[in-house]
Amino acid sequence: MIELTTPISEEQIRALKVGDSVAISGVVYTGRDAVHKYLHEGGELPEGVNLEGSIIYHCGPVVVKDDAGEWKVTAAGPTTSIREEPYQADIMKKFGVRGVIGKGGMGPKTLGGCAENGGVYLHAIGGAAQVLAEHIAQVHNVYFLEEFGSPEAIWELEVDQFPAVVTMDSHGRSLHAEVAEASQTVLEQNL
Amino acid sequence: MEPLFESLIEIIRRTSAEIPDDVQRGILAALENEKQDTIAKNAMEIIERNIGLAKEKSQPLCQDTGSVLFYVDCPVGYDQMEFADTARAAVTEATKRGFLRQNSVDSLTGKNDGTNIGPGSPTFHFHQTREANVTVRLVLKGGGCENVGAQYSLPNIKLNANRDLDGCRKVILDAVQQAQGKGCGPGILGVCIGGDRATGYELSKTQFLRNLDDENENAELAALETDIHNTANKLGIGPMGFGGNTTLLGVKIRAANRVPASYFVSVSYMCWAFRRHGAKLDGAGEITEWIY
Incomplete structure (x- = not known):
């Protein structure tokens, strides 16, 4: 298990390879469809959000206010990442994002961006909302809650030993592309 | 509150937090079937742990609590409109309690009013039966x-x-x-x-x-x-x-x-997080039997 704490350096990212299991700690920001489209269209980051060396988590958590009025994440697994394929590489480059946590993998544009700028794709276990919520220590803040609604807002989360697997690295390898190619070959043999 | 309202909240809670037994058996077999020290095995281990944790904490198995699909078998003469009204109220309450995510978005304005109620949300499929009682099945189907x-x-x-x-x-x-x-x-x-x-x-x-x-x-x-x-x-x-x-x-x-x-x-x-439960209800709307 490789420990990663945000902010993460390019050197740390370049050392990661497909198949590595990682445990992520520090601040990460959720961001999904609405946020990616907004930023890609030239929208500005809200004050207080710093993505330099950070990680974007493709996640629309279930968040409730507890009795003391504090936000509490009660379910927080990853959402499907491929929807951000048109935007991801550009956003990572523009804001200095070093990693993306999601599920299902991404395509060639993001893979190329990871190689060019030093980034990785980190696959969390889809649907494992309770196990992953246990690794969210605190909600620091929320942005765009009114504009985009709770699942689409930017939640600033403090994570502790959040488990993920590197499935796309900065050296041009994608586990997703490899599995898809291998399974296509087997499929053709079985038709 | 009326028994039907409470019964429907319990069906929603259970569907969101507890995987049905038949699916769990399949998942345990899949876990056994993956090779030791692989990321696939590790994924199945996390999935198994997640199932236990969601049930124990009575919280959503997956944060995407999905499209809310009701399948209702009801006798001739049953008031389907009243059922739908009660179910919509139950969905709103279950959302407040965190069993459902605020998951329903106006497709034109992009607004999410947080209630999970809107055109087509939730969805109802009513079927008439010759049986005396009502059977409610619920599927929560995630977007992924x-x-x-x-x-x-x-x-x-x-x-x-x-x-x-x-x-x-x-x-x-x-x-x-x-x-x-x-x-x-x-x-x-x-x-x-x-x-x-x-x-x-x-x-x-x-x-x-x-x-x-x-x-x-x-x-x-x-x-x-x-x-x-x-x-x-x-x-x-x-x-x-x-x-x-x-x-x-x-x-x-x-x-x-x-x-x-x-x-x-x-x-x-x-998905593996197959959320589906169902119950038979008596005339008053109380749950008499779970189906899955």
């Missing part, structure tokens, strides 16, 4: 797996799929190949051969109401289900698409009549 569903119109030149069961087999396996891990596999397929574009998809989803270990009454379809299940698991897509031995936990297929000009095969994909 819904997005990898596929509908094919046969013949399909690219896949060399003709209007026969072999053609059906080819397109169903293509759907599995295209889905890879994006639908949160290991998944379950619900398939309808025939129907029109709307009923094909609708009937493919009703296959998720079947028990995972039941046997299709139609011998040809039973054989096709087994064949696709076994072939899919040879593909090596595995849990989450990480590579591995279990790509599917099950395949359920039905057929419906079609018009001569059309031959649709509609494939719905259900």
